[in-house]
Amino acid sequence: MGLNFHLAESSALILEGPNGSGKSSLIRILSGLLRPRLGSLIWQGQDATKEPEIFQEHIHYIGHRNAIKPVLTVQENLTYWSGRDKDDTHLDMALDQFNMLPLKNTPANLLSSGQSRRLALSRLLASKRKLWLLDEPSVGLDVASIKLLEQAIAEHRSTGGSVIFATHSPIEVEAPTKLNLRDYSPLYNRALINLDDEEESWV
Amino acid sequence: MSAFLNIVSKDLRLALRQRSDLTMAVLFFILTAMLFPFGLGPEPNLLARIAPGIIWVTALLSVLLSLERIFLADYEDGSLEQLVLSRASLEIAILAKVLAHWLTTGLPLILAAPLIALLFNMDTEAMTILLFAMLLGTPSLSLIGAIAATLTLGARRGGVLIPLLVLPLYIPTLIFGVGAIDAAMNSLEAGAVIANARPHLLLLGxxxxxxxxxxxxAGAAALKQALE
Amino acid sequence: MSVFHRFANPNRFLKLTNTVLPWISGITVLSLLAGLYMAFFTSPPDYQQGETVRIMYIHVPSAWMAMFIYSSIAFASVCSLIWRHPLADLAAKASAPIGAGFTFLALATGSLWGKPMWGAWWVWDARLTSVLILFFLYLGHMALMNAFEEQERGNRAAAVLAIVGFVNIPIIKFSVDWWNTLHQPASVMRADGPSIDPSMLWPLLIMGLAFKFFYLVVVLIRIKSELIEAKLRKYRRAVVDNA
Structure with a gap:
């Protein structure tokens, strides 16, 4: 009754489940930040559990925190993580997608929480990774901004990219696969409680 | 290499925009050193004799004050996660952050040291050795301190823990740093200054x-486990 | 690895501990009694230091243990970081306070010994100073281990610190020796003292043995109690979950 899933190209996987069911942990395991106790992560036929590096260059992870420096401007915050190119047009496009272009030279400490989130999300477009791992991407976003995010995801998938995200608020994507972690969490599923007792654990 | 420079330049820019960070360590350094004549009396010979120890101990404490800054803000705002996931190797990233820390803490201390040396009647030759010793010693302070800074991320009372972790490891740097200047001051002939201070400087190196x-x-291992 | 995993099961480890404990406890008591008897009664007083030389039979083995236990912690930390074996974490956690205790004992007896010899409770002697720094390394290790909400994070951070500290110990030792010879050329205690007489060597070695076994006994008991505590926690959680 273990958790097992496969993600094809251009697909979207939505992680659902109540608070504490392990959505964030699963995303962190997928990103390689958290080492799984058991199980493995296969990326294009290679085992990425032992060497997260081969996997990490294809993913972009956005967690609960936005990794924004308040004293830097919006543009400086963006260029730092996506590297400086000769022309900054794709950075401008990334900002534009999330309606952040007018705020380009604003110091980030003046941004509202929704605007900060949009700045974090525009990094997705600037870095051009294949798989997006988003943990509650829509937190703090208004309805119009969620639409922008949905558009961005749709465009990303149309070019062969995939996305995995955890969310509580509805984000509309085409033909999503849904995974409800409630069914796999020992906290919510009594049948699982005794499963991990076969080999007694230490801590 | 570009990732290295990218991190250094960003940290420098952050420090320059928040100037209080930059000046705090130096100010603390000068003020603490200035307290000693009040505590020990103004006798010039005594002050000159203990000057190397005072300068090194106060420099060490000033560095200590700034250690938490290296990683804490990045840890709290999520930048550290992105750093671990970025293409740059974590070891290089840590060295870049330490270099930025040294440029904003160690280097200002070195620039301020001659001022204190003057106040304590240190002669020019000893002062030259002092600068060399600090040039070799303060980067070690930043490097060793960075380990403690990574280890205490997310700890209760992390700021109080850092001194306890770091001070025992700073003792060799202190000993050889002071030793170099003492050796220079105790040498009788002018030509022997460098020769006497040399072993200490080599050991600092x-x-x-x-x-x-x-x-x-150690830093990479500590950062990875801090983010789990 | 296979040997490692044989003990990966806590129950198996507990069973083994329970069989071994009575034996090593017996060895500890016997060697301690024998060592103390020889130290107090059969060994001669020193021709220079008189009866105070008997402090040595506590002081020197304590100093040995201080270093030995820190090395053990560093070794356990390497195992913990590489193989992520929980027993290594438990061993490091159980050892640290014992090591700190022996280090403190070495410092205290050193101070007691120093009073009649040097006329002061504390002298910045190279060896004593090194032991003092070691004591602070222990304190830092223990403080870091307990500084986190999750025990596992504390264990890993402390493991990294223990290894860094262990690598630094020779550097610290060397620098303190260097510093000491610079500032105090005439040390009262000479490192290359006369070779020790067998009548004094034997009690010393037996006391060293007793201390080692004492450490083993205490560390096993501490690991055992940690394991039992973990089990209790698990049962309590199961009760809550089933309610």
Whole structure:
């Protein structure tokens, strides 16, 4: 009754489940930040559990925190993580997608929480990774901004990219696969409680 | 290499925009050193004799104050997660952050040291050796301190823990740093100054090399577990 | 690895501990009694230091243990970081306070010994100073281990610190020796003292043995109690979950 899933190209996987069911942990395991106790992560036929590096260059992870420096401007915050190119047009496009272009030279400490989130999300477009791992991407976003995010995801998938995200608020994507972690969490599923007792654990 | 410079330039820019960070360590350094004449009396010979120890101890404490800054903000705002996931190797990233820390803490201390040396009647030759010793010693302070800074991320009372972790490891740097200047001051002939201070300076260099080796490894291990 | 995993099961480890404990406890008591008897009664007083030389039979083995236990912690930390074996974490956690205790004992007896010899409770002697720094390394290790909400994070951070500290110990030792010879050329205690007489060597070695076994006994008991505590926690959680 273990958790097992496969993600094809251009697909979207939505992680659902109540608070504490392990959505964030699963995303962190997928990103390689958290080492799984058991199980493995296969990326294009290679085992990425032992060497997260081969996997990490294809993913972009956005967690609960936005990794924004308040004293830097919006543009400086963006260029730092996506590297400086000769022309900054794709950075401008990334900002534009999330309606952040007018705020380009604003110091980030003046941004509202929704605007900060949009700045974090525009990094997705600037870095051009294949798989997006988003943990509650829509937190703090208004309805119009969620639409922008949905558009961005749709465009990303149309070019062969995939996305995995955890969310509580509805984000509309085409033909999503849904995974409800409630069914796999020992906290919510009594049948699982005794499963991990076969080999007694230490801590 | 570009990732390295990218991190250094960003940290420098952050420090320059928040100037209080930059000046705090130096100010603390000068003010603390200035307290000693009040505590010990103004006798010039006594002050000159204990000056190397006072300068090194206060420099060490000033560095200590700034250590938490290296990683804490990045840890709290999520930048550290992105750093671990970015293409740059974590070891290189740590060295870059330590270099930025040294440029904003160690280097200002070195620039301020001659001022204190003057106040304590240190002669020019000893002062030259002091600068060399600090140039070799303060990077080690940043490097060793960075390990403690990574280890205490997310700890209760992390700021109080850092001194306890770091001070025992700072003792060799302190000993050889002061030793170099003492050796210079105690040499009778003018030509012997460098020769006398040399072994101490070499040992400071050796500590720097060892720290350069240990810090990226220990720091990377500590950062990874801090984010789990 | 296979040997490691044989003990990966806590129950198996507990069973083994329970069989071994009575034996090593017996060895500890016997060697301690024998060592103390020889130290107090059969060994001669020193021709220079008189009866105070008997402090040595506590002081020197304590100093040995201080270093030995720190090395053990560093070794356990390497195992913990590489193989992520929980027993290594438990061993490091159980050892640290014992090591700190022996280090403190070495410092205290050193101070007691120093009073009649040097006329002061504390002298910045190279060896004593090194032991003092070691004591602070222990304190830092223990403080870091307990500084986190999750025990596992504390264990890993402390493991990294223990290894860094262990690598630094020779550097610290060397620098303190260097510093000491610079500032105090005439040390009262000479490192290359006369070779020790067998009548004094034997009690010393037996006391060293007793201390080692004492450490083993205490560390096993501490690991055992940690394991039992973990089990209790688990049962309590199961009760809550089933309610």
């Amino acid at each position: 050796a500590i720097l090399l060892v720290s350069l080796l240990i810090t990226p490894l």
